[in-house]
Amino acid sequence: MKGSASISPDLIWTGDINQRPAVQDGFDRSRTVRFYDTTLRDGEQAVGVVFSADAKYEIARALDELGVGRIESGFPRVSEEDTLAVRRILDAGLKSEIWGFARAVKADIDAHIELGTTSVLIEIATSEQKMQAYGFTRESVIARMSDAIRHARTHGMRVNFFPVDATRSDLGFLEQVYKAAIAAGASEVSVVDTIGACAPEAVEFLIGKVASWVGPEVPIHWHGHNDFGLATAAAIAAVRGGATWIQGTINGMGERAGNADICEVALALQCLYNVPVEMDLSKARKVSELVRRAGDYQVDRWKPVVGESLFVRESGAVAAQFHMPDAIEPYSSSIVAAHRGIVLGKKSGLANIELKVKELGLAVPEDKFSVLLAQVKEQSTRTHRLVSDVEFVAMASAC
Template sequence: MSLQIPNDKIWISELNKDETVRGGFDRDRTVRFYDTTLRDGEQAIGVVFNPDEKFEIARTLSELGVGRIESGFPKVSAEDTEAVKRILEADLTSEIWGFARCVISDIDAHIELGTKQVLVEISTSDLKMQAYGFDRKKVMERLTNAVKHARDNSLRVNFFAVDATRSDTGFLKDVYSTAIETGAEEISVVDTIGACAPEAVEALIHDIASHVGPGIPIHWHGHNDFGLATASAIAAVRGGATWIQGTVNGMGERAGNADICEVALALQCLYDMPVELDLTKARDASRVVKQAGGYQVDGWKPVVGENLYIRESGAVASQFHIPQAIEPYSADIVAAERGIVLGKKSGLASIQLKAEELNLSVSEERYPTILAAIKLLATSEERLVSDEEFRQIVARSQ
């Protein structure tokens, strides 16, 4: 189900509406999201989700509107097995997919738990094959056996070509053809180490889509090593990808994965593409995952950053009454609260807004004295001034 953002909540440049920007997208289909926070996201250094946390994250992802949740890799540990089992039994709205290497025992672990659909992976680049100690013949043999085994046990299969963007294109096409002929119903084009520019992503997806035909859904899985994961995901959609794989907060190994909420926001607001994600739930999902993972994100991070709608600068505060002047999209889209904080960079308008927020009666002639006290405190202690300190400064100014 597509959740359309009202146009009056989006305040982007008119230049974005040019056909050179918005052309090439198929707006008759809705972009959907396959979340891999519980598997690829957990590969972030030092992050360990216990079964209770994985269950809570899965529940939150379902509320966010994620079409598919990758439940995990039960072969890793007994705890992962328990988490997958609980998620499968939860009867969530999202489809639950399993992750497996092209290894029969990996697939059997999912069969035993009752998984109905599985993503199976194997490396397809010569570099990765060399690192693992096998060749192209072995890749074909392993993927054929794995896909056949999954299909023989009534599992739906998405074939996931690891390091696809650095693979020989001819061999990559042969791999996808073999996977589909063996029974895979969907394929994933994977930029395992974020080594592909957005323009190259679009071209590759278009080429693969033409090769496999319109009946095979294509997933894009990209990483953020050059800070281009969101741009690459958008390019993949323009190229013909049906699904975007990624994580909450963009977490993951090295520089992380594509952030599904960032991709959803950009596709809707900048490219007018329908997406299946409820961005009013994005900040809740971010909070749950951060808490479980024991980390924080930057206050200025798109969609979920705590400071996106909080203003300290006096020059910006003077425009606060017209959100369109200082923000590209409404806080309502991501269910955020707008507000003013006081510090070194505050101005006279900041004093007025904060006084109104706290229901304090402050005459305009006192603003300069109050502002000077705020700047002195903020500068000397190199921090913001709290609301309580503001009340005290106001009281002393009388």
Template sequence: MIDRTKVWAGTLNEVALGGRAKRSVGFYDTTLRDGEQAVGAAFDPAQKLEIAKLVDGLGVGRIEAGFPRVSEEDREAIRAITQAGLKAEIWGFSRALVDDVEAVVDLGLRFCVIEAPISDPKLAALGVTREQVLGRIEKAVAFAVRNDVRVAFFGVDSTRADLGFFERVYRAALDVGAAEIAIVDTLGIATPEAVTFLIGRTREWVGDGVPIHFHGHNDFGLATASAIAAVYAGASWIHGTVDGIGERGGNANLPEIALALELLYGVETGLRLDRARKASERLREIGRYQLEPWKPVTGENLFVRETGAVAAQFHIPEAIEPYAASLLDTPRGIVLGKKSGAASITLKCEELGLPARPEKVATLLAAVKSLALEKRGLVTDEEFAAIVHRHG
């Protein structure tokens, strides 16, 4: 539960959202499957188990353990994850092919996403007709259901599908036993308004009894906004990954979506924001990738200040930050550089236990700025300590 006294977003959102029904939503993590599609990412079974445990610790409701038909390594990872006693439901992934589903059944998985392309560009690229893909979907879903697997049908590129065929495909999957459906913005092309339209329209004809998932990508930087739109249009589950890791522009970023939903919309997600930064740090070590230092939730500079004017307000966090650093279990800090001011010097001296005589602050600031310009970078704590001792 978020401590609302540590959220300093003002009242505008409450006014604008007044009258909207309170929502809750579940998170479906696909870091191990869709996230691994990021260029250069390759997780071994031990790493996949570790990542699954990290994700489970974040409090997501469902974890997609992988695609069994990919390799024996993937099957080994799935076996380990299903035996790890995690709290989340463990889901498999399959194409709409009976052989794929058999691999899921053989591993004892009780939940599975079954995917098939449903847009004309995707069908043309694969040389498959609409009728052929419909037949595959019906056979694969029916086979899974006969083997006591709960199915969520996943229409690849569904945001570019012909609307009539979109409805026909999803109805066909439901008719043969799919219990849930996933609407998929494979190339991240849907605006939040389009997501609202498509999920809202689908909710009208499936009714309230069928959970709708939304799976979004971030090619246009809209994944978080689209996920929020999906929640308010009636989606029960939001797919995504830690850090938004994935191919091209990445997947929807679950911690980022949780931050916005929890702090700005008051929507409960169950995600442990206080664990998100550590999970991200470890995933980056395993996946060997970096993030922008200004990235929401996980950016290293979120609560670090260099600018002197802002440092002068550092003692009043709500004046310079939208929420408390403690919500993410991370410290605040001052760094010194070209943009520092007198308050920066005083605060850094206090932090390091160094003498900060008022008459010396201007001299120390000038020395800091000079070194920062010379370095074209920040002044380290060690360098600043030397400056203080030098200027006595």
């Protein structure tokens, strides 16, 4: 296991209310929560995103630096480029474990065996809706899954059983499937919320159920999606229920509303619930930017952890408190290696002018601040944008 980067309590300013037993009880803090990143496979399923083999290799290296315990290298049968990417990632000598993804199909598993993958996540549908869509029966699901797991185990692979749409599956059948997977040789299991339809309270209940079925020695993963905006909350509930691995992606990218954002989950677990995690959040913004460039997309400026405006202030009322970070922020910007700064715009006040003058080292008399503020507000209102530092220097020079 990689070392986890703990966060000093002095850098977290969330208040005492989170320390109440109702919030903190139920977590096993003797175990470090680890992350299984599926950006290269499930993340790439986001509409319109295509990662090149080179990009996947660079992303894998960045995930390794982030401290991700496991990286899902991809699905080599998708294309030759995916095969190349998996091979390069396997050969990179990363500290992270490299896992493969396969359907319960021998040919999928063989593709990984040929490349040298030693650990594989094997999926098959278990909900009535999904089984009907694929033309499966309950009997055929168990037979296919068991055969696939045994095939992988025969070739020395570790197996994580991944029941698609587990959260909408009949509990009696789900118990049967999990137990059959363990009997066939799976050493780990996932609880999968394929369409993001499981409330956090239900997640905690289901994780507990699965734990009772598979036993205390079998690690449980949670794989959740964000269709109701609850992916992070569901992941927290999964940890409280007994999951020790959280699957997700960088930036929460993925199909529909995306997957759980592993960096958001890591931040919340540490800062709100005092749960140890394996991740260096100071690298999160760098990895986020790399993935965005490779996928040719953007995230909201106000997105948790990685948004560019999280620690930037325009409002005059807030800028007046800028000297006390704990008055205007829930945690220190140093946790995620973000820049704190002041910008100038329509909502600015005299405090913004004062701070910006000091930041830029300008020789502007204090009695000119109100004049500059009026000019800033007028220009920002007229142009519908912020006033740049270059523009502000010109304004100040003309005063």
